[in-house]
Structures are given as structure tokens and as C-alpha cells.
Amino acid sequence: MTLSGPAAPPSARSVLARDKLMRTAERLYAERGFAGVSVRQISEAAGQRNNSAVQYHFESRDGLIRTILSHHTALVEKHRITMVEALRGQDTVSLEDHYGCLILPNVETYIEAGTPAWCARFFAQALVEPALRDYVVREHLDTPSLGLLGEIGAIRRDDIRPDLLARHGTMVRQLSVHAFAELEYDLANGRVDPARAEESWHTLGRDLITALCGLTTALLGPL
Amino acid sequence: MTLSGPAAPPSARSVLARDKLMRTAERLYAERGFAGVSVRQISEAAGQRNNSAVQYHFESRDGLIRTILSHHTALVEKHRITMVEALRGQDTVSLEDHYGCLILPNVETYIEAGTPAWCARFFAQALVEPALRDYVVREHLDTPSLGLLGEIGAIRRDDIRPDLLARHGTMVRQLSVHAFAELEYDLANGRVDPARAEESWHTLGRDLITALCGLTTALLGPL
Numbered sequence: 204m205t206l207s208g209p210a211a212p213p214s215a216r217s218v219l220a221r222d223k224l225m226r227t228a229e230r231l232y233a234e235r236g237f238a239g240v241s242v243r244q245i246s247e248a249a250g251q252r253n254n255s256a257v258q259y260h261f262e263s264r265d266g267l268i269r270t271i272l273s274h275h276t277a278l279v280e281k282h283r284i285t286m287v288e289a290l291r292g293q294d295t296v297s298l299e300d301h302y303g304c305l306i307l308p309n310v311e312t313y314i315e316a317g318t319p320a321w322c323a324r325f326f327a328q329a330l331v332e333p334a335l336r337d338y339v340v341r342e343h344l345d346t347p348s349l350g351l352l353g354e355i356g357a358i359r360r361d362d363i364r365p366d367l368l369a370r371h372g373t374m375v376r377q378l379s380v381h382a383f384a385e386l387e388y389d390l391a392n393g394r395v396d397p398a399r400a401e402e403s404w405h406t407l408g409r410d411l412i413t414a415l416c417g418l419t420t421a422l423l424g425p426l
Numbered sequence: 427m428t429l430s431g432p433a434a435p436p437s438a439r440s441v442l443a444r445d446k447l448m449r450t451a452e453r454l455y456a457e458r459g460f461a462g463v464s465v466r467q468i469s470e471a472a473g474q475r476n477n478s479a480v481q482y483h484f485e486s487r488d489g490l491i492r493t494i495l496s497h498h499t500a501l502v503e504k505h506r507i508t509m510v511e512a513l514r515g516q517d518t519v520s521l522e523d524h525y526g527c528l529i530l531p532n533v534e535t536y537i538e539a540g541t542p543a544w545c546a547r548f549f550a551q552a553l554v555e556p557a558l559r560d561y562v563v564r565e566h567l568d569t570p571s572l573g574l575l576g577e578i579g580a581i582r583r584d585d586i587r588p589d590l591l592a593r594h595g596t597m598v599r600q601l602s603v604h605a606f607a608e609l610e611y612d613l614a615n616g617r618v619d620p621a622r623a624e625e626s627w628h629t630l631g632r633d634l635i636t637a638l639c640g641l642t643t644a645l646l647g648p649l
Contacts, residue, residue, distance in 0.1 A: 235557070236460060236461070236554075236555045236556045236557065237459060237461035238459070238555070239556070239557065324554075324556070327554050328555075331459075331547075331550050331551050331607070332459045332461070332551075333456070333457055333459045333462070333547075334458070334459065334462065367633075370630075370633055373605065373608050374601060374605060374637055377600060377601060377608070378597060378600060378601050381554070381604065382593075382596065382597060384554070385600070388559075410590075410593055413644050413645055414597055414641045414644055414645045417640040417641045417644020417645065418637045418638075418641040418644070420640055420644075421639055421640020421641070421643075422633060422636055
């Protein structure tokens with residue numbers, strides 16, 4: 204073992220440095236891919252004189268990436284748990300409501316992130332990165348809100364063949380994660396007018412809910 | 427400029443080395459990601475004594491990756507052009523036929539590749555890699571067969587709002603590319619029994635066609 208994290212409560216300066224490293228890494232990875240950026244370049248771009256800053260604050264590149272993912276998941280979860288809790292009182296949950304809970308919390312988070320942002324592309328890259336994909340699915344898509352949605356939502360686990368349910372879940376995840384990344388990319392590159400970012404996110408949200416309802420009914424039958 | 431490719435027709439030995447480098451790179455990139463493998467490691471794993479073998483045969487890492495993508499596209503195109511040509515004689519093309527032409531040529535190619543294989547994961551990673559994504563979409567998904575399918579297939583370009591058509595196209599591409607990569611990953615890691623690989627590819631093909639028909643009808647309306 205080499206350096207470990209600070210034992211005392213982190214100083215304000217340390218918190219700031221950590222935050223700067225996370226935002227810098229997210230941006231550089233989103234723009235250049237995991238292959239295009241070294242840990243040293245992240246430290247330098249974040250204004251850290253010490254080249255082992257990433258190691259000091261996050262132990263490793265993967266530790267840094269996981270911390271960024273956790274931060275993103277927490278932002279989405281804050282919106283989603285409120286929406287899913289609100290479904291509890293309803294007698295029946297429609298497929299539209301179900302996918303509203305899945306998609307709209309991301310839409311809100313991406314609108315709050317502003318333009319340009321990097322989190323959607325970062326997330327999409329992590330989901331196809333061999334060393335990270337299982338982690339992303341397990342730790343970051345298995346949140347309390349999604350657990351609750353599985354219990355009270357429109358798609359009941361007991362009625363559907365497990366292998367078909369797993370395939371369906373994978374399709375829903377991949378379609379939404381990569382569609383969000385695509386719009387973020389288009390906004391960052393001016394292919395979609397940044398002045399219309401908020402409207403574009405809302406439209407994508409509606410299109411995704413429509414597409415997912417159609418895909419689900421076709422694949423799983425009427426629910 | 428440094429080294430350039432050979433001017434004379436390549437020797438048998440050169441062709442073999444080139445092929446070995448391509449197969450090795452595809453495997454290593456699929457397993458470890460673009461960030462996890464250096465060009466030098468590819469040369470070594472391919473048994474090349476010369477560390478600049480990749481540079482000599484492909485000019486650069488990106489040249490190597492593009493050549494692997496072209497090879498994969500050519501294999502799929504061979505199946506697809508035959509299927510799309512066969513639709514020419516039909517009065518009407520159903521949405522099932524349309525997506526059959528899109529999905530089944532990939533299914534055939536992945537079955538031919540055997541188990542374990544690496545091409546689906548390699549392709550999915552290239553599609554989210556910032557430096558490659560536009561190239562993948564432009565050069566490798568705009569093939570003659572897909573152009574012809576756009577003319578005679580079930581989804582006619584003139585009837586649909588261009589922005590909605592573009593969004594739909596992106597969704598179809600992302601859903602299929604990442605679903606193929608997922609099954610290849612599951613087969614390589616024993617989560618799906620390799621002895622049932624062929625059956626699994628056929629099932630995925632059918633599920634994808636079903637899902638895409640539902641998604642398309644929901645998003646674009648009855649066609």
C-alpha cells in the first residue's frame with residue numbers, strides 16, 4: 204500500500220481540490236474517452252501541483268471514476284425517490300408513470316447540469332468500459348428508488364420469464380443511457396442549439412418514454 | 427512523417443502479421459477497453475518483435491481500429507445486401523421484414539464468429555469513443571445495403587419529421603449495437619452457456635426485432 208486518504212476530517216482546501224479533480228476528470232473523460240486522458244493530465248488540468256493528487260484523494264483512477272458515478276447517481280436518486288414515493292398512493296401505475304419515474308429524474312439532473320455538460324457521456328462510457336460495466340449496473344442502477352419501483356411499478360417481476368425480464372431491463376438501460384449521452388454530445392458540439400437545451404431535454408424525455416412503452420408492450424405483452 | 431506502408435504488394439508474411447495484429451487488437455480492446463491496452467502490448471501479444479508493427483501496418487492506433495471496423499462491416503454487409511435485394515420484388519415491406527434486414531445479418535455474423543468472440547464488444551466501445559463515434563456512424567453504418575433499405579424499406583424518409591427520424595435512427599442503432607455486445611459479453615463470461623450460443627443469438631435477434639417494431643410504431647406512428 205502507498206498513500207491512503209486523510210484520517211482527520213478533510214480541510215476545506217482538500218474538499219475543494221477533490222471536487223475540482225472530479226469535475227475535471229468528468230469533462231476530460233467525456234471529451235476524450237478513458238483511453239485519451241492520463242491521471243497525471245487530470246491532476247495538471249485541475250491545477251494540482253502534486254501529480255499523485257488522484258491517488259491521494261481517490262486511491263486510483265477507478266476510485267476517482269466510481270466517486271464521480273456515485274455523485275451523479277445521488278443527484279438522480281434525489282429526484283427519483285420523490286417521484287416513486289408519490290406513486291405509492293395510486294391504485295394502478297401506468298407504464299407511462301413507470302417510465303416517467305425512470306426517465307424524468309435524469310432529465311431534471313441534466314437540465315440542472317447546464318450546457319455544456321459531461322455527465323451523460325461520462326456515464327455512457329463507463330457503462331461499456333469492461334472494468335466498470337458490472338460495477339455501474341450493480342451499484343449505480345440498483346438504487347432504493349429503482350428497488351421500490353420494481354415493487355410498486357407497472358412491470359411486476361413475478362409475471363414475466365426471468366431471462367426475458369433481464370433482456371428487457373438491459374434494453375431499457377442501454378437505450379436511455381446512450382440517448383442521454385447523444386443529446387449531451389449534440390448540445391456540446393452545437394448540433395443542437397444550446398439556447399434550446401432545456402426544451403431539447405424535455406423532448407428527449409417524452410420521446411424516450413414513448414419509445415420505452417412501445418418496446419415494453421411489444422416485448423413483454425400487455426401489462 | 428515517419429514510416430509509411432509498403433509500396434510493393436504485401437508479402438504473405440506481411441498479410442499474416444497484419445491479420446494477427448487485427449485479431450489481437452480486437453480481443454484485447456474488447457476485454458480491457460481502449461484505455462487498458464497500449465499499441466506496444468498489441469504488438470507483443472501478436473508476436474511481433476518490432477514494437478512499431480502497428481504503426482508500420484496501420485499508421486496509427488486509430489488506423490488499426492478503423493481497419494478492424496471495416497472488416498466487420500464488410501462481413502455484415504455481405505449478408506445484408508442479399509437480404510435487402512430480395513425485398514426489391516415485394517409490393518410492400520413489413521416493419522418485421524425491415525428490421526429483419528437490419529438485425530439478422532449481424533446475428534449471422536456473430537454466429538459465424540464463434541464463441542468466445544470480441545467483435546460486438548469492440549464495435550460497442552468504438553461507438554461511444556469520442557474520437558471514433560462520428561466515424562463509426564458515418565462510414566460503417568452508412569453502407570449500400572442500408573441506403574437501399576432506406577429507399578425500399580418500411581420506414582420512408584419523406585413521411586416523417588427529420589428530427590424525429592434522426593432520433594429514431596439513433597435509438598435503433600444504440601439498442602442493437604449494445605444488445606449484441608451484452609450477449610457476447612455474457613457468452614464470453616459463461617453467464618450464458620456457450621454450448622447454446624447459436625440459439626441465444628437467434629433469440630436475441632427475434633427479441634430485438636420485436637422490441638424495435640414496438641418502439642418504432644410507438645415513436646413514429648403506424649407506418
